[in-house]
Amino acid sequence: MQFIADYMVALSQWIQTSTPLPTFALWLQKQWYSDGIAKTPYAIPVLQTIHTLAVAMIITAILMITLRVFMVAGKSRTLAQTLHRFAPWIWWCLLVCFVTGWLLAIGEPPRDMTNPAFWTKMVVVPIAALIALGIQTSMTKNIVSWEAAATHRGIVAQVVSVLFILLWLVIMALGRWIAYVPT
Amino acid sequence: MDFQPLWDKIELSPVGDFVASSAWAFPTLETIHVIAIATVFGTVAIMDLRLLGLASSTDRVTDLSRDTLTWTWGAFLLAAVSGTLLWVSKAHVYMRDPWFYIKMVLIGVAGINMAIFHHVTWKTIGQWDGGRPPQAAKIAGLGSIVLWIVVVFCARVIGFTLGVYE
Numbered sequence: 001m002q003f004i005a006d007y008m009v010a011l012s013q014w015i016q017t018s019t020p021l022p023t024f025a026l027w028l029q030k031q032w033y034s035d036g037i038a039k040t041p042y043a044i045p046v047l048q049t050i051h052t053l054a055v056a057m058i059i060t061a062i063l064m065i066t067l068r069v070f071m072v073a074g075k076s077r078t079l080a081q082t083l084h085r086f087a088p089w090i091w092w093c094l095l096v097c098f099v100t101g102w103l104l105a106i107g108e109p110p111r112d113m114t115n116p117a118f119w120t121k122m123v124v125v126p127i128a129a130l131i132a133l134g135i136q137t138s139m140t141k142n143i144v145s146w147e148a149a150a151t152h153r154g155i156v157a158q159v160v161s162v163l164f165i166l167l168w169l170v171i172m173a174l175g176r177w178i179a180y181v182p183t
Numbered sequence: 184m185d186f187q188p189l190w191d192k193i194e195l196s197p198v199g200d201f202v203a204s205s206a207w208a209f210p211t212l213e214t215i216h217v218i219a220i221a222t223v224f225g226t227v228a229i230m231d232l233r234l235l236g237l238a239s240s241t242d243r244v245t246d247l248s249r250d251t252l253t254w255t256w257g258a259f260l261l262a263a264v265s266g267t268l269l270w271v272s273k274a275h276v277y278m279r280d281p282w283f284y285i286k287m288v289l290i291g292v293a294g295i296n297m298a299i300f301h302h303v304t305w306k307t308i309g310q311w312d313g314g315r316p317p318q319a320a321k322i323a324g325l326g327s328i329v330l331w332i333v334v335v336f337c338a339r340v341i342g343f344t345l346g347v348y349e
Contacts, residue, residue, distance in 0.1 A: 001207065045339040052217065052335055053224060060225025063254070073250035076243065085239060172221065173214045179342075180210040 008181045011116035015183075025113035028106065037107030044107055047100045054096040055175070059168050061086035061093075062132075066161040069150045079139065079147045087136055094129060110183070117181045121174040128167050135164065190275035202272035209272060216265040220338065222258035224331050226251040234316045234324030243312045244320075277341075279348035286337035293330040296323055 015021050028034050037043050067073035068082040077085070105112040112118045139146045149157035193199055202208045229251050232238035239247060270277050277283045300323040311317055316324070 042340070045336065045343055048339045049332070049336040052221065052339065053332065056221035056224040056335075057228065059218070059221050060229065063222070063225070064229070064250070067250065074246075076246045085242075169218060172218050176214045176217050177210055 008116045011119070012114070012182050015114050015116060015119065021113050025109040028109040028113065034106050034109060037103060044104065047104050047107070051097055051100040051104065054093040054100065055172060057089050057093045058097070059165075059172065061089040062165055062168055066165050069146070069157050069161045071150055071153065079150055080143050083136065083139055083143075090132060097125075112178065114183045115178050115181060116183075117174050117177040121171060121178070124167070124171055124174065128164075128171060131164060131167065135160065186278065187275060190278055193271055193274045196271065198268065199271040199274070202268055209269065212265045212268050216262055216269060219258045219262035219265060220335065223255055223262060224335060226255040226258065227331055228328055231324040231328040234320045235328075236315060236321070241313075244316065245308060245312050273345070276345055276348050280341055280344050282337050282340045282344055286334055286341065289330050289334050289337065293327060293334065296326045296330065299323065300327075 029038075037047075064074060064086050065082055068075075068077070068079055074082045105118070146157060148154070194203065202212065229239065230244075230247055233240070233242060233244060233247050300320065304317070304319045304323060307317065311320070
């Protein structure tokens, strides 16, 4: 765990000394829209609630697809039907997360803009979105192979699914640790 | 009755002291708590949206229940354990925060709602398993999703109000 702490401290120091982000955060904090979000009663917890609920739907949608790949849930559906049911939730909720996440960052610039966990999350989320797009495209184009892999418990499909769900757990952890890492 | 000595004793227990004094314990437990609650909400929402006729309308309710219920209960247990460990570290602060009480009561109401659904409405499942749920099931689904949304909101507000009661 020490290397994570070392990484966060090093990234925080780099953000503070080598980027314009601290100045930008202070400038942003003085803008009317940032002030508006910060001073509106319950705006931050309401945005955080919507953000959390959207993340919940993403992680559950991925869980349901993963469980179908493992043939432990959704067995009454084909993999194509499972994908059709849950994949749109991932994308729509990702959009909700994007909007609410940036509104939160605008409302609390010093908390987020100089935060190493926040910027790590901002790098990991687009990577996760690209991987999701890759998996979805692969499933859509090769649905017969994926269905066969699920039926015969293909190890590659299972490993890809588990690694992807772990990546989202890391994203959720980064989101929570924004509140705790040094800035 | 003054419970303050009890809360102090809980906080000073080895577990309470460890969670409070470790730099990693509280944020790690909170991360586990959030992941668990997210899984509870997500799996409950899949069922609720089906009961409301808003998603998975062609799926049998019994199939969805089988797919989600184990995860709902497993994640709820994880949330309860991690939540208790968080509470132990700052018991007296949580016990002063009205949002904590609201959250606990709403979780209780959500449990009662679920119990009524599974013990009463579920008896006629054979008649509507693959089709449109009856009014009672829709009300249970609506109640459940609204209650869990408010529970998550209360949890977030606790994060903001806890400092006030330190």
